Amino acid sequence: MSIDGYIDDASPERLRLSDAADFDRVDQVRADSDAILIGAQTLRRDNPRLLVDSADRRTTRIAAGKPEFPLKVTVTASGDLDPGLRFWHHGGGKLVYTTDAGAARLADSLSGLADVVPLGAELDFGVLLDDLGRRGIARLMVEGGTRIHTAFLAADLADELQLAVTPLLVGDPEAPRFLDAATYPGAPHRRMHLADVTQVGDVAVLRYLPRGNRPGAEHADQDMVFLRRAIELAWLCPPSETAFSVGAVIVADGVEIATGYSRETDAKVHAEESALDKLDADDPRLARATIYSTLEPCSQRGTATRLPCTDRILRAGIPRVVLAWREPATFVTNCVGVEKLRQHGVEVRELTELAAEAMSMNRHLKLT
Template structure:
């Protein structure tokens, strides 16, 4: 099998492990909060697969509901809805089902070799594909990879999920547990399948009365990173965090105090919440030229820049940040540092560590214009301008590595795939913001670069 899509299995179960009950009506195990979570997960995938029985019984539309998520997919050059996929051996499907008629997404039906012509002859608005006799998941996944499907979400039903589990054809499992006991051994559930690979629990979320567990296989991270980096032609790298903990160990409070002193010199009265904040960027967000005048806003920004430069003279290098920059150079990927910190601070730090030659450009905060900081798209637009000499103009062929929700948000707004760099327990926030992958060290990113035939 070629490099298959990254596969996420997703389902909701009762406390006794049932996917449904045996009544004719569908048993709703999720709540509105969990339905919104599933909508966000769908928006991060290229295709959604459900079995024929699910198409018949549940009549799913398989569309993204959120207008914002649909718009974000368009900005990334993707269809507003993922490709819809089903599997059938009989072709017993209703062409008028919402699966086929709702939305404009492409549809694919996978079937057996013996049934392919009969299914194709039924006039479905879908591409019908022979997946072998008997139908083989590896052949199906090979075909999807050839169609450019990089992320596949499998939503059921029970037999389909069990097949993916049994064959090890998955990377993540999202399990929503509802506070319901079905109490019927005849009700559908995941088939008893031994998993030789112990899964890693990466997140537990409470959504109202539903608990959501996220598991990953031992190879999921490497697979995800290779998928993200394979088409990449440039790396956009956040500064505070992925390169250096610039404002850690109390340095943030020292910089914030400098900004407060500059504002006090102009006799500015701060709101209560800003009198004690240790985040200097919170102060800059408030101290705008519109609110305080251009001169006062500029003075606040200068004070912040001076404090950041002072911090850059003593802040340590993030572990393996230098090795990551060298790995990108070896891979032929230009690196642009894109930061909400001031450019002089970034330059001072890179010069101090002898890394300036490994960076193709620096995009820092625009003095006196805090509204242009990430997650506003302006820093990304300026970074793309710096990449024009490298023949790079599209955000979609870049990858952004950042440690904050604002980094993930700007990636979604501008269509850039994102790798969340986790520190201080931020993984759930980065995952929920929509990071395409998350790492807590640079080593996996470097390994993915080295293991996929780069340089190119």
């Protein structure tokens, strides 16, 4: 996309946002995929062949026992697809997912050119993916356009998002955007995991794991998953000028058993305290639990009637603590939560790679 989020301009001629190096990168991603999906609108608009261009990459595919080209897939609700499009007349198997009405319309025109698969009265991308899975497609590359990208992300069906940002501005409100407005899961607070950033010529390629925040997501270390969940909770804190926003999750046997966040139940309650208050003191799961907190548990409190969170954790018998950042000296001169927990035999893991993310809702506070 352009810097201002467009994937084309509004002219009939396709705007080339990628340079040769980025096209080559895309060719590699295609070669690594079992199938490539493109929406009917993009098919009509760009008329692509959707091939792997590199002969070497095709040879490598064949040597690995794969077809020379990935399966080519398109999606149309209406069934409005011209049999003269280049897509049908170049390499690779072709598959069209459509509605019952669309299938009736396409049965004759695409006969001998593609397999037409009706999905019912309406398109359902989850059903589509299940069908591809049954056909042995493990890795599907979705190349657009706007409607398809929006549908996949809104339905939370993408495992990985590669976003190539080219240093151009388009500025035309009639031009198609990377994504439309939609109800995205967890928006606007759920953060994707930024897996890596690569420079390809003057194009920045950002690779995200959209569901990196969700337990069970591929690639994600369990501690990262649950600490990210704590970060999500920290965004729910009522704002304060005099205290940090913190999120906490208690996990036992791989399952979340309680959550809390700062000021959740009253103006003074801490995240870990709020989570612990939701469990019985003698809950047997506490003895094998991990508590995830975006910030180091406190070791002293201004509210004399309440125990510091470090003492609450020790008293609960929780053997393991995972946190993102140590308490800075903004409100407390010397927090010794980590030291005290370790002295009492609690395992403490600090995931400092999530510190910036865990602090992001506290940017209005002066950190010292």
